[in-house]
Amino acid sequence: MVDGDETEGRTDRPKRADARRNQKTLLDAAAAVFVRSGVEAPVRDIAAEAGVGTATIYRHFPTRADLIVGVYRHQVEACAAAGPELLASSPTPYTALARWIDLFVDFLVTKHGLAGVLQSDNAGYETLHAYFLDRLVPVCTDLLDAAATAGEIRSDLSAYELMRGVGNLCIGAENDPRYDARRLVAVLVTGVRRTE
Template sequence: MTTEASRPLRADARRNREKILSAAVRVFAEEGLEAHLERIAKEAGVGSGTLYRNFPTREALIEAAYRNELSRLCDAAPDLLATLPPREALRAWMGRFIDYATAKLGMAEALRAIVDSGVNPYAHSRELIMNALASLLDAATAARSIRPDINATVMFAALTGVALASGKPEEREQAEQLLDLILDGLGHGITD
C-alpha cells in the first residue's frame, strides 16, 4: 500500500519544492530567523498554501533548506568528475563549497534555532562532505594533478578557513583567489 507521504512527487510539485528551498536559503540568509514565510513563498513564485503543504513549520523549512544545500554540494562531486578532468572538478567543487558555506553562515541564526529545538541538522554533514571531498582528491591524485599527501581532513580545514575569512557574498572575489591559491599549492611538486 502506497501512502501519500511515500509517493514520489509530481514534476511540478518537485519544482515547487526546489524553488521554495532555494528562496528559503536566500531569505533566511538576508533576514535571519525573523524572515516571513509569506516572503519566501512569494520569492519562490508559489502560494502560501503550497509552502505550508510542503513545510508545515518554520523549523521544517529551515532544516530542509539546509539539508538541500548539503545534498546539492555532495551530489555535485560525482557529476563534476563525470564531466571535467579531476583537477578542474575539484576546483569547481571548491567553489560550490564556498556557496554552501556562505548559505550556511547566512542562515546561522535560523539553524541555531533548529538546534535549540532539539534537532541536529548537522548530524551527518561532515561525513557526507568528507566523502565527497575524498572522492575528488582521490581522482585528482590518481590523475597525478595534485600532491598525494593532502587528505580530505586537511582540505576541509583549508576550505573552512577560506569560508570563514571570505564567506560573505561581497568577499567572493577574494574567496576565489584563495581557492586558486590552494589549488596551486596542491599542484606544487607535481611534474609531468
C-alpha cells in the same frame, strides 16, 4: 471516519513528481535568497524568487526552522550529487575539484547562517552536521583521489582537512562585505596543485 492504518498509509506514500519538483524549486529559491540576504530573509522574498505565494511555502515548510533544515539537507544532497557529475563532465579532475569547491563555498556561506539559527537545538544541529560529513567527505575524497591519481595535486591532503580549511575561510563571510572568502578559497585550491 478514517482508521489509523489508512491515515498512516497516506503519510508514508511518496510525493508525486510534481510535488517533489515544487519542493525542489522552493528549496533552490530559499537557498539563493539565504546566500544573498541571510537566513532571516522574509518569506515573501523566497516566494518571489520561487514564483509562488507565501502560503505555498508554509504548506511545504510550516516553520522557518523546517525551511532551514530543508535547505540544509537539500544543499548537502546537491553538493553530494555534483561531485560525480563534475568528475564526468570536467576536462580534468582538478577542474572538477575546483568547481565542486566553488559549490561547497555557496553551501558553507549559507550553512554558517543556518548554524546560528539552529544552535538553540544543539542535538538537532549535531545530527545535521554528522549527516553533512557522512555525505560530503566521501565525495571530496573521490575528487581528491582522482586529481591525485592524475598527478594534478599533491596526494597528502585529506578531504576533511581541505573541507575544514575551506570552511574556516568562509566563517564570517556572510556578514562582512570587505571579506571575499571565495577569493581566498581559490588561493587555497590553487595551492594544492602540484608544481613539479
